[in-house]
Amino acid sequence: MKFSEHLRKKVDSIWEGSFSHPFVTGVADGSLPIECFRYYVQQDSYYLSKFAQVQSIGAAKAKDFYTTSRMAYHATTSYEAEHMLHEGFAKELGISKDGVIVVDNPAPTALAYTNHLFSAAYKGSLGDVLAAILPCYWLYWEIGEKFKGSSPGVPIYQKWIDTYGNEWFGSLVKEQIERMDAYAEQASEEEKRQMESIFITSSKYEYMFWEMAYTLEDWPI
Template sequence: MAGLFSRLKEACRPDWEAYVGHAFVRGLGDGSLPERCFRHYLVQDYLFLIQFARAYALSAYKSDTLGDMRRAAGAMGAILDREMALHVEYCAGWGLDEAAMAATPEATATLAYTRFVLERGMSGDLLDLNVALAPCVVGYAEIAAALQRDPRMRLDGNPYRAWIEAYSADDYQAVARDKVALLDDLAARRGGEARFTALTRDFSAACRLEAGFWQMGYDLSA
């Protein structure tokens, strides 16, 4: 039987495809995305990461085993101690200053997705929270890997090459595989078919909110 993530992705196929195949993503692949769109996305992604660190702190609180707590704490630490630093360094290459990014208001799309994730964690359990997180974590890995395979993608001279390579790299692909494995583990311990319909709704909503996050940046291309 297919794992939970595969089943959720198949049940939400139109929303998933709208997210991973968004015009913003295609613009990253062929280098045609206007740079102002990408800069806006980078600033909001900085703010997004802060809220995702909070989500993993909530995940530790919602855990009822030491293993789950350590896994959540490790993910939070990776965001705060490594991913944020890498993001700030990358943004500096685009002329973006951390203090200015921190002072930028969260866009509506940023608020919508991050608060949705936190709400699912607050009102639900560890499985609900991780289902809401999964489209972001796994989706970026699938997007980058698909772009690497796409013959229409332009690497030479593509200003977004480093972004694509970061998420298609082995270390991030391993993070995505771990998230898929975690969902399967949580589903075995906390799942049951009675929960699948509700989990599908949450996964679908997260995909639509992720597509909205892309659209937030893409709107600046008009």
Template sequence: MTKNFTEIAYNKSFEPWHNSFTHPFITELQSGRLNMDIFKYYLLQDRYYLEHFNKLYELIAQSTDNKELKDSLIANSLDLGAGELAIRNTFFKELNITSEEIKNTPITPTAYNYVSHMYRQLYTGNAIIASASMLPCEWLYQEIGEYLSDKMSPVPIYQSWIDSYSTKEVKENIIKQRNLLDRLYESVSVKDQEKMINAFVISSQMEYRFWEMSYTKEKW
């Protein structure tokens, strides 16, 4: 039986994907032992990432004539603004992260390269390939949230982070996105299928590196 896009891409990303679950950033976040300075460093880099992630939703939506993909991207952008970005703003207030601190925090190589990778998929590829590069972020976070959902972190802000990715709505949206990309995969050339898989695999590798970047407070 022929495998679909998400099965192929997931299998090719198996090592970095599953290593994310056991990275110290994740295990210590769950246990409550994660240094809050590391979490703050993560949030500052993630702010830059999510800002561009949301912009990519809009740019990819503008670049495609596929109504189903366009509608999905627009809906995801609205969900990101009302959900994850709103939660991040709450975290920033709780941790007293100021606009001055945001302005003066350099963007790390990993955050910069990850965002650049996704833009590249749009500008040298197309909307479908770019969408494939964005799926690992949402899908992996949903799986980690679900995995940690019954373990409970003793640190309230860490538990709030877990809770934001472990809802039924988040899981249902990921299933919709996966199904859509599986269908789109069947509609493109073999060359573009390969580009979709490669884009997904690189993003999965960058997801793992994002935890490492945060945990080690990566610098240029």
């Protein structure tokens, strides 16, 4: 069994929770209140800016020039593809300032999740970086595949589903899965245990991110 397959089995119940979360199903069937999606786009814009930085740290930690170039490319695509998508959403939702989404106060979950990514990246190896960021890639791809035939009847929701179910995004996910498997083949058992722990934590945060948006999470004080 490949390391990625082992991890996927480990988080199956967590990911099933994401698939059935009312935020995700609400996007798929069009029933999600638009204010929840608006809040999600704002917080996800903050998240993606930090996600790209973590990808860049991975580029710096790579041992070969090709991997450095590919991790840097992934950081670039986080802006050019996903962030640009959110900018389009922001204009429709009326949450941008001069074309830029401004998030002065990230939600507790958004801040905690990105801090988890930075902790894994700064303290660990390229393997830890990949374990931290892969649940975001991979889970979104599976959501896109799972709900590909959905017709929410809300154009902005349809665009979100279509983005993560397309072949180009799938190719990026597969590349990072293969990269993590290649790294794991050379890693010690202790390293793989650490990667597993990081991957599971990121998967939990993915679920919490839906909950954060669905409940419009705010600081209690």
